[in-house]
Amino acid sequence: MREKFLAISGISLANRASVRGFSCLLARPKLGLILCLLLLLAQADVFGDVGQSSNSRGSITKRSQNYLAETTHELRRVLGYQPKTAVELEFVDLQQYASKVGKNSWAHAVYFNNKITIALRPELSRSRNRLRRLIRHETLHAAVDLISDSQCPAWFEEGLALLFEGGHKRALSRALSDYLRERNPISLHQLEVNFAGLDKPLAEVAYGQSYFAVQSLVHRFGFSGIRKYLSSLGAGRGEKGAFYSAFGMNLSEFEQQLGVQLKLWTNGGRDEF
Numbered sequence: 001m002r003e004k005f006l007a008i009s010g011i012s013l014a015n016r017a018s019v020r021g022f023s024c025l026l027a028r029p030k031l032g033l034i035l036c037l038l039l040l041l042a043q044a045d046v047f048g049d050v051g052q053s054s055n056s057r058g059s060i061t062k063r064s065q066n067y068l069a070e071t072t073h074e075l076r077r078v079l080g081y082q083p084k085t086a087v088e089l090e091f092v093d094l095q096q097y098a099s100k101v102g103k104n105s106w107a108h109a110v111y112f113n114n115k116i117t118i119a120l121r122p123e124l125s126r127s128r129n130r131l132r133r134l135i136r137h138e139t140l141h142a143a144v145d146l147i148s149d150s151q152c153p154a155w156f157e158e159g160l161a162l163l164f165e166g167g168h169k170r171a172l173s174r175a176l177s178d179y180l181r182e183r184n185p186i187s188l189h190q191l192e193v194n195f196a197g198l199d200k201p202l203a204e205v206a207y208g209q210s211y212f213a214v215q216s217l218v219h220r221f222g223f224s225g226i227r228k229y230l231s232s233l234g235a236g237r238g239e240k241g242a243f244y245s246a247f248g249m250n251l252s253e254f255e256q257q258l259g260v261q262l263k264l265w266t267n268g269g270r271d272e273f
């Protein structure tokens with residue numbers, strides 16, 4: 001049984017000790033813990049806490065519920081996501097959040113056991129788009145967790161979450177292109193389970209490469225392929241079997257093709273996806 005992974009959009013992984021603390025939770029299989037820092041929060045400074053403002057909290061809660069409903073509906077159509085019980089939204093102030101998941105300044109939300117816990121930070125009340133992306137990202141994790149029976153590899157799930165949340169990925173694309181100018185891509189096997197132990201620069205590369213890989217699959221096979229892959233994982237076909245069933249090629253073949261695509265992309269001098 002696969003250990004559920006920690007998924008951090010690696011922007012500021014300065015506090016590795018706390019990350020390792022999370023890993024303790026992750027050691028319990030199938031609990032569905034997914035911790036996410038959204039790419040959009042990459043530029044976030046150290047903010048205060050908006051939890052004390054009932055108006056802000058009420059507004060964020062209402063908008064989040066709307067985004068959750070909208071995203072759930074969309075995921076039902078796109079991936080066949082049909083949650084048996086609605087995903088719960090929980091809003092906590094920064095102190096509560098820290099006590100739940102550790103004092104990670106980079107962590108803004110966590111999906112665990114059918115609940116999305118969101119740290120109430122001022123930027124969420126300032127930007128509708130940030131909150132919407134956060135909810136979309138976390139809800140995608142909830143959907144993948146259910147459909148794949150918690151068997152989805154980290155690179156696929158994070159790449160899909162980044163794709164689904166929308167928005168620019170400039171920090172990740174630059175980190176990836178810089179990395180690939182001097183090194184080979186990270187093997188997908190290394191990206192299967194856990195990004196948590198990675199240093200910040202490598203974490204950015206891992207997320208960037210995951211996004212690139214999933215984007216490539218979506219371009220070629222559409223969301224019907226993605227849906228089939230997740231369903232096959234959920235049916236217990238295993239990672240390799242599910243991959244072949246959905247995309248008609250071995251994972252190793254895809255990885256080889258991905259390497260060529262990444263090389264072309266890098267040689268093209270582009271630093272945006």
Ligand SMILES: [Zn+2]
Binds near residue numbers: 007161
């Ligand atoms: Zn994530």
